[in-house]
Amino acid sequence: MSVLKPTGAIEFVNVxxxxxxxxxxxxxxxKIPAGQTVAVCGQADSGKSFILRLLQGLPGMQKEDKVRLxxxxxxxxxxxxxxxxxxxxxxxxxxxxxxxxxxxxxxxxIGHNITLPLVYHxxxxxxxxxxxKRCQHVVASLGITHLLKPGLRxxxxxxxxxxxxxLARAWIVDPYLLLADDPVxxxxxxxxxxxxAQFCQCPAGVCTRIVGASRLGPLLESIERFLLLDNxxxxxxxxxxxxxxxxxPWVSAELGCQTxxx
Amino acid sequence: xxxxxxxxxxxxxxxxxxxxxxWRLFAFSVEVVIALGYFxxxxxxxxxxxxxxxxxxxxxxxxxxxxxxxxxxxxxxxxAQSLPQLQGVGAHxxxxxxxxxxxxRELGPIITAMVVITRSGTAMxxxxxxxxxxxxxxxxxxxxxxxxxxxxxPRVLGCMLSLFCxxxxxxxxxxxxxxxxxxxxxxxxxxxxxxxxxxxxxxLDLYLSLSKGLLFGGVIALFSCYHGLRARRxxxxxxxxxRSGVIQSMFFVFVSSALISALFYWI
Numbered sequence: 001m002s003v004l005k006p007t008g009a010i011e012f013v014n015v016x017x018x019x020x021x022x023x024x025x026x027x028x029x030x031k032i033p034a035g036q037t038v039a040v041c042g043q044a045d046s047g048k049s050f051i052l053r054l055l056q057g058l059p060g061m062q063k064e065d066k067v068r069l070x071x072x073x074x075x076x077x078x079x080x081x082x083x084x085x086x087x088x089x090x091x092x093x094x095x096x097x098x099x100x101x102x103x104x105x106x107x108x109x110i111g112h113n114i115t116l117p118l119v120y121h122x123x124x125x126x127x128x129x130x131x132x133k134r135c136q137h138v139v140a141s142l143g144i145t146h147l148l149k150p151g152l153r154x155x156x157x158x159x160x161x162x163x164x165x166x167l168a169r170a171w172i173v174d175p176y177l178l179l180a181d182d183p184v185x186x187x188x189x190x191x192x193x194x195x196x197a198q199f200c201q202c203p204a205g206v207c208t209r210i211v212g213a214s215r216l217g218p219l220l221e222s223i224e225r226f227l228l229l230d231n232x233x234x235x236x237x238x239x240x241x242x243x244x245x246x247x248x249p250w251v252s253a254e255l256g257c258q259t260x261x262x
Numbered sequence: 263x264x265x266x267x268x269x270x271x272x273x274x275x276x277x278x279x280x281x282x283x284x285w286r287l288f289a290f291s292v293e294v295v296i297a298l299g300y301f302x303x304x305x306x307x308x309x310x311x312x313x314x315x316x317x318x319x320x321x322x323x324x325x326x327x328x329x330x331x332x333x334x335x336x337x338x339x340x341x342a343q344s345l346p347q348l349q350g351v352g353a354h355x356x357x358x359x360x361x362x363x364x365x366x367r368e369l370g371p372i373i374t375a376m377v378v379i380t381r382s383g384t385a386m387x388x389x390x391x392x393x394x395x396x397x398x399x400x401x402x403x404x405x406x407x408x409x410x411x412x413x414x415x416p417r418v419l420g421c422m423l424s425l426f427c428x429x430x431x432x433x434x435x436x437x438x439x440x441x442x443x444x445x446x447x448x449x450x451x452x453x454x455x456x457x458x459x460x461x462x463x464x465x466l467d468l469y470l471s472l473s474k475g476l477l478f479g480g481v482i483a484l485f486s487c488y489h490g491l492r493a494r495r496x497x498x499x500x501x502x503x504x505r506s507g508v509i510q511s512m513f514f515v516f517v518s519s520a521l522i523s524a525l526f527y528w529i
Contacts, residue, residue, distance in 0.1 A: 055445030062494070063286075092406030103401030106392070116309065117405040120412065123308030166401075173405075 005129040007034035007076055008176040008208030015071035017050055024050050026232035027071070032225075034176075037209040038202055039219045041237075042229035043250060044185075048212035049100075051229070052179045055080065055210070056086045056095055075177070093121050096170025098180040098199070102162035102232035104169070108149045111135060113154065114168045121173070138168045142198055155171065160191050167199060184218045192218035216243065216254040265362065273301045290488045294418060297410035301419070306407065307365070310416045318418025321382040322427055329377055331431040336373065337439025338410075345447055354448060358458030364421050365436045366467050371474035373430045375482065375515045378421065379508055383486040387507035388415055391491025409491075423480030426472055433471070437473040462485065466521045470526060475485075479517065 013079040016023065024047030032038055040048050053059065053110055054073050057080050073080045075091070085093065096208045097103070104113045112119075115135050118126065139145050144164050147157070154162055163183050170178055180181060180199055184192035185196070192215070213219055224236040228248060237243050243251060301310065341357065350355045390413070393399050402409055437459060444450040489507040495501040 030407060038359075060394075060397070062492075063289075089406040089408060093405060095404065095406075097401060098403040099397050099401055103397045105398055105402075105406075106396070107389070120306040120309040120405075120407050123305065125305075184430030202424075235389050258400065 007206055009068060009076055010177075011072075011074040011206060012054075012203070012211075013072040013074065015054065017047070017054065017070075018066075018068040019050070020048055020066050025229075025234075028232075028234045030227070030234055032208060034208055034211070035206040037224045038211070038227060039108040039209060040212050040221040040227045040229055040234075041219075041226070041250075041254075042214065044214050046229045047232065048214070048229055049139065049181050050214055052097075052181050052210060055177065055179065056092055056097065057081065059092070062124055062147075079220060083151040085110070090177065091115070094173055094175050094177070096167075096173060096175035096178040098133060098163060098170055098178075100181050100183065101159075102154065102166040104162060104165060106154055108153070109164055110152050110157075111150070113174055114138065117169060117173050134172055135168075138172050141201070142168055142171075144168065150168070159193050160187065160260070163187075163195055167195075174205065176205070176207055178207055178209045182211075182212045182214055185214050187218075189218060193221065196222045213225070216251065220244070270469055279367075280483075286492075291490075293410050293482060294414050294481055294484060296414045296489075297408065298418070300413050301411065310412050313416035314420045314423075315318030317382075317417050318424050320385070321378060321421055325377055325381055325424075325428065326431065328375065328381075328382060329428055330435050332373065333370075333435040334439040336369060337361070337436030337441075338443055338510065339439075339444035340369075340436075341440040341443040345443060349448075352486060354450075355458060356447065357444060357455070358460075360438050361437060361459060362462040362467055365440075366433050367462065367472050368427050368523065370433045370436065371471055372480060372515060372519055374425060375418050375473070375478040376512070378425055378428070378479065378517070379511045381484055382424075383482045383507055383511050384504045386421075386486035387490040387498050387504040388486050391503045394491055394493045395495060395497060395499070406425065414484075414487045417487055418480050420451035421483035422476045423481035425482075427476040429471055429475040439507055447473075466526065470522060474519065474522065478515055481514050481518075485510045485514070 010030070010032040012028050015028045015030075017025040021026070028051075040051050042048050046057060053061075054069075055075065058067065058069075067082070080091070103193075105116065108116070113156065115131050118131055118134065135148070136145070139148055142164050144161065147161060147165060153255055154165065157165065167180075178199070183195055187195065196211070196218050198251070199208065211219065211223065216226075220240045220243065223240065226234040226243050228237050228250065230248075230250065235248065237246055238246070244255065246252070283364050301307065345354065345357070347355055393413070399413075402412065430510065441455050442448075442454065445452070445481075446454055486504075486507040489503040489510070493503050498500055
């Protein structure tokens with residue numbers, strides 16, 4: 001794999017995933033070209049998170065978890081699951097991840113949370129001033145400079161702030177692949193739209209972005225391509241215009257709710 | 263007949279579960295030892311070193327006042343109890359031996375380990391479990407951070423270093439506590455008291471006592487992290503894993519202490 005200059009082109013080849021005896025994905029084929037912004041939509045517990053986690057080599061899984069995977073997941077022409085643990089960590093270094101609740105480290109202040117991946121991976125090569133400069137740049141771009149107070153911990157933030165800090169942490173490593181696991185779930189409509197717009201701002205260079213979402217409304221203005229995960233099958237919905245014209249019951253229900261909300 | 267079959271089946275199931283747990287703990291320990299091997303040379307050293315210093319601060323420095331009081335009272339009590347007996351047979355010169363045997367060899371490492379288990383072991387297990395349940399471990403792994411290198415090894419090293427220093431501190435304060443009694447009861451001069459102690463203290467006593475510090479510190483952190491990271495999804499698992507960590511750590515400390523004593527002072 002071209003670890004030095006990855007582009008983020010992704011391919012799922014006939015992927016089937018079974019976790020604890022339950023099939024979440026059923027023979028999925030998917031191609032995402034480098035630099036595209038994609039939403040994987042579907043109702044809660046449909047397996048959207050697994051699509052994102054599979055791209056990272058299923059982090060957080062324990063050895064006793066009963067996971068069975070068939071097929072292949074290819075990033076930049078090479079299979080993620082052919083890599084050993086050490087190479088996989090190298091690949092993950094420049095994958096930015098925003099988890100549903102942020103996944104921030106609770107006993108660290110916000111500044112240390114944001115700079116953690118940079119300090120961990122490049123701490124010996126980067127001067128402290130350079131780390132601070134990059135941190136300032138990212139938080140200024142996201143408009144959260146006020147959160148860089150010493151002693152301010154994630155537990156003191158609201159959910160939007162947590163997500164923005166997680167986005168800053170993902171962004172600081174200059175990712176080639178940016179993933180967000182259902183960030184809009186539980187957020188108000190305006191806040192969710194604002195967050196998705198910020199998510200879609202491009203970091204320097206080509207970056208492929210994938211967002212898992214259990215709601216459609218906040219995504220329609222910013223996302224290029226929509227996929228729907230329904231009973232383990234991935235359905236191509238197309239762009240926002242095609243989504244609006246879709247007759248799929250889940251999409252109709254979602255857009256109906258959105259119209260009702262307005 | 264059915265009862266007997268159920269009993270045998272239950273026994274077999276428990277045995278398999280115990281063996282599986284032991285194997286997982288062994289595999290976890292191997293991963294930690296490997297991560298320990300590349301702790302210094304790896305890119306993430308700067309970030310991991312920060313966690314190590316935090317652990318030393320929490321486990322060692324913050325426990326000093328409590329441990330100091332505990333050791334002072336223990337040294338005081340041991341001598342207050344034994345001095346009347348020693349005076350009765352005119353053997354107060356044995357005061358040094360009693361202190362070395364009871365405090366330096368056995369109680370120092372064991373009581374310090376108990377303080378670390380109850381303060382830091384439970385906290386470590388609870389924190390690891392919280393990290394797992396709230397998705398922090400997944401986030402770290404997702405960022406390419408080696409959880410063994412960043413979360414576990416710094417805690418193991420921090421705990422080893424802290425326990426090592428805490429045992430020295432415990433022994434010194436306990437000996438001062440003993441001196442307080444000896445000086446008031448026997449008007450024993452400090453120089454004579456110190457001489458009795460040094461006459462009874464062999465290099466093996468010091469070596470074993472401090473080695474126990476490193477061993478107990480490493481094992482307490484290892485067990486606590488192992489049980490903490492085994493939590494899976496729900497907050498109700500946190501007290502359960504903390505309890506498992508404490509019980510296993512205590513069991514190890516007492517059994518290994520007895521084995522070490524038997525091996526070096528008895529056989």
